[in-house]
Amino acid sequence: MSDQQTGGHQRIFVWDLPTRIFHWLLVASYAGAWLTFDDNRYLYEHTFAGYTFFGLLSFRLLWGMVGSRHARFRAFAYDWPSVSAYLRALLTGKAARHAGHNPAGSWAIFLMIGLGFVVSIAGLFTLGGEEQHGPFKGVMAFAAGTNIKEIHESAAWLLLALTILHVIGVIAESFLHRENLVLAMVTGYKFGSKGEAADSPYANIAVIMILTVAGSGFFYFKGYLNAAPDKPYIPFQGPLLPDNATWREECGECHLAYHPTLLPARSWQKLMADQAEHFGDDLALDEATTLEITAFLVKNAAESRLSEPAWKISSTTPPDQTPLRITDTPYWKKKHKGIPETIWKLPKVKDKGNCGACHLDAEQGTFEDSGMRLPKAIQ
């Protein structure tokens, strides 16, 4: 093999420090987002991963214009003929070495950055719409938020597919050119000719990046520092829902005063009409009390869409069904199906209607994603 083909045997500096820090922090935040997306309890952590991911991508846009030699977009802005030529060469095992990104890799990178922005921005709107949190809180209704979530999720899966292609490409090229490209993204050095080397490591900018991420992490999570077992920290506070002293007093005597937003109006009407046979008890409420509580329940029922559970319960309960227990609604069943029987049988849980055993904000009725804690099995 000639010197031209192997790219020379000199170790040259290619990836500046900010590019490498960007790459690995992006990997970390990306992995963090995937690890926390499925379990609603980690919404706050998932959101931090998202903010970090978004911030890093924004930095990369800037760095693509002002960064060092191989970090600049212009350095790897290949047209399609170069990409297809490279891919064809790859199949025959004769693909040329590139000090920076190769043509196929560069396209994967541009696509990943673009999709990354789609995922992050759709995520921010999902947070604002479906959860009513974050910078876009209140700009759209729950329903719109749920639609945007589809985009957020589809883009995330596409991005995952691209990421896998990217990793396969890196491995393939590492074998092809007998050079560990993963290690190169750690050390910054690759083999090449002297003329291809990058100029500066930009260590100062890398330090600022790390400090920014660490500092924002500290401020983001510092609420947990003051948390105690009896005073847990709920990062996302839900909306202040309507309250009524008579409702809270009367319904709260035997069980949690279930907020009106948790059942459709027709369910509350039936429950109050049948108060003489309330799950085996005669409530014996006088007429004035019954009227006041019924009015409060109906006015703020799930149809009011005052909270995320209200919107979900009102939109997923079939109109011909009148569930008398919150635990009979399709939404409740869907959200609780993964909980093992052992948890339900714990003395401190005891009953499926004991929402407060896991939901720290059950009294307020907000049922925020991040307000959930499964009790420890052994206590």
Added chain:
Amino acid sequence: MKIHILSIALCAAMSAHIAAADVVDNLLNTYQAAGAKDFSAGNGDDLWHQSHADPEQAGKTRSCVTCHGKDLRAKGKHVRTGKVIDPMAPSVNKERLTDAKFIEKWFKRNCKWVVGRECTPQEKGDLLSYLRKQ
């Protein structure tokens, strides 16, 4: 101004205490007017602890103790929901036996659940006579 509010609060607190005795006496009078004879705290004690067959679970029984617990001075626990119930004894819980409407509501609710029917004026008077001494 402050003294004024304070004295109103004090009067209200005192009248609540006087009312506590009045509330029970008034209820006992109402029960006697409805045909009840002299009330007995001993009978109330028996009623409180009497077990009745549970119509929903064969072999199980219900009594007042099921939820209020064995010690009236301690907190009880709702047998189904697990909700904590404040102590029944007026000596440790000043709010007990101070609201006639509240008492009647719970008599109706709990007599139906425990005994399977509403309590008679005699039974209610006996229970109140027992509870006010705790």
